[in-house]
Amino acid sequence: MTPRLRRPSTLLFLVSLLLTACAPARSGSPSATTLPSVSVAPRVPAHSIYPLTLSDDAGRQVTISSAPTRIVSLAPSNTEIACALDACDDLVGVTDFDDYPAEVADVTDVVIGAVVDVEKVVAADPQLILAAGNELTPTTVIDQLTDLGYPVLALYPHDLEGVYNDISLVGGAIDARGAAEELVTSLQARAEAVATAVAGADQPRTFYEVGVFEGSIYTAGKDSFLASLLSLAGGEPIVGDAASTAIQLEDLISADPELILLGDASYDPTITVESIAARSGWADMSAVRDGHIVVVLEDLVITRPGPRIVDGLEALARSIHPERFP
């Protein structure tokens, strides 16, 4: 009981806060040699197409002053688009979730645990930032980066067509229109082949399980990308709420799926055909009765709107109509 010590204890608190704050500070390389100005000084344009103004998926007008050779990607799908256009070497910042192609593992992570580290983006000195729409990259972050003077393209494809558009958009932005056109043409041809293969087949009522958490069942949302992909693959998607993508069990039972695709089995080995059949309330569904439950291990490419989305489409079509893919 020493009132005299009260003030020092306050100071102690503040000092301890200071120490706590200082402790994890990495005195990492200031990367001083690689930090040019933010107000992107217009260089001598390498091509006559710059400065170039593009309209992104959020309807924002984005002006790019010169051919970008330093690109930051804030989503794995954007990384895959850039790399498919042969701009992998130009990536100077990606997310910690990026896993494809393998060489991006060496690129600095500027998004860690879904949080964009704005400082690291600035330090990477990008000439183009590829963000994700629909709040995957928070609007506040897009605004902040735009205010700092960077051209930020927000990509948010709603369907396969949207992915093609985004590939063309990025191709335009980085002066790789030819490569983009070529890529889109080949993807379209493959998607066309899938359409031909499943044409005329019965379309089973298909439930794609994205995940089950605490009793809530998540699937393709109404009018979602995933729902459109299931249709293209020759299924009739059973959809959940457009916003939450959840479906209530009784709605699922009354929709009576003829085919259940287990996308979540890609990540969780305990999700098996047997575990689904054992769930209470699921036994009466046609798919469970007839044993039409399929483990899908390609969820990553099915749900990542990059160039490999057509791999996902092919995987879905094979799962829904194995008879058409001998």
Next chain:
Amino acid sequence: MRATASAPATTRPIFIGPSLTRVTVVLGGGAILLLSAMVVAVAIGSVGVGLGDTVAILGHRLFGLPMGITVAPGAESIIFDVRLPRVLTAMLVGGGLAVAGTVFQALLRNPMADPYIIGTAAGASLGAIAGLMAPILLPALAIGVGSTWLGLGLVQVLAFGGGLATVLLVYAVSRANGRVPVVTLLLTGYAVSSVLAAGVALLMFFSGQHLGAIFGWLMGSLAAAKWINLAFAAPLLVISATLLVFRWRGLNLLLLGDGPAAHLGMDVEREKIVLTMLATLATSTVVAISGTIGFVGLVVPHVLRLAIGPDHRLLLPASVLYGAILLALADLGARLAGGIPVGIVTALIGAPFFIWLLRRSRMVRVVVTA
């Protein structure tokens, strides 16, 4: 216990006022700590920029000094456009919340009072979330969403207005026969907040992809801090905090209770409404630019009361200073921990310290009378 509360060595009877030495130590020391905290918080971040470079950049951009040394231009942007506005915002928010908390605790004579207690948080949250979801709720409004004034979008404006409007409503409802009894005010605030919180929950339920943004706003964050927001918030906060600091006499009197304060010649109802509105103005401003950051406004006043006594002449300016220091450092911790919400840091580090302080003091000098 009472004897301890007015221990002669450090605590004088409150109407005599703090000694000059005491003022110098608390406020002068606080000012030095504040400046140090600012430099430290600006110098440290996820990208390393040397202390020398930081000081040179600050000197150059703030005071027009010649740089002297060559620093990487990206470093200049990181220090001046990313970190400095964020640190200054943290300081304004921390100072504003702490002084508003001090005022509400004394005004309501309630140890659990914080700046949000009579409805600011609930009203501001509902406003902000309605703003976030405007494109879904009313597609016609979506056109206005992108436009901003002083960097304030629909979200900030609705948060600011929602906080102010809720407190005005609560105050008006609590008023009877020209008086606003403290208990009625607290309970009305609670009831109105509950209704608004139900609205918040309802909107969140239907929010879809906006849920993450809403959650982040409710947790409070300084990540979106920018200079232009300070142009809105700084004048409002400086004015309201300054006016509050100079109303120490009224707060000291109110600690005696409404009756005794009135007997001593104070227009109690007028003083209460002025204090409530100033503190609410400060809180709503803060909430508009940072969301609802918890803990600071509740605990900083208590810590300071334990440390320097309950005289508002010293307590009010000290809460501004130390609230600012605390939040700047807590936000630094939040940034270094990978951008987690700052409220997590204040509670994780601050609450155990507060418990320790409470235990060693063996008494809660909440809103102690002399």
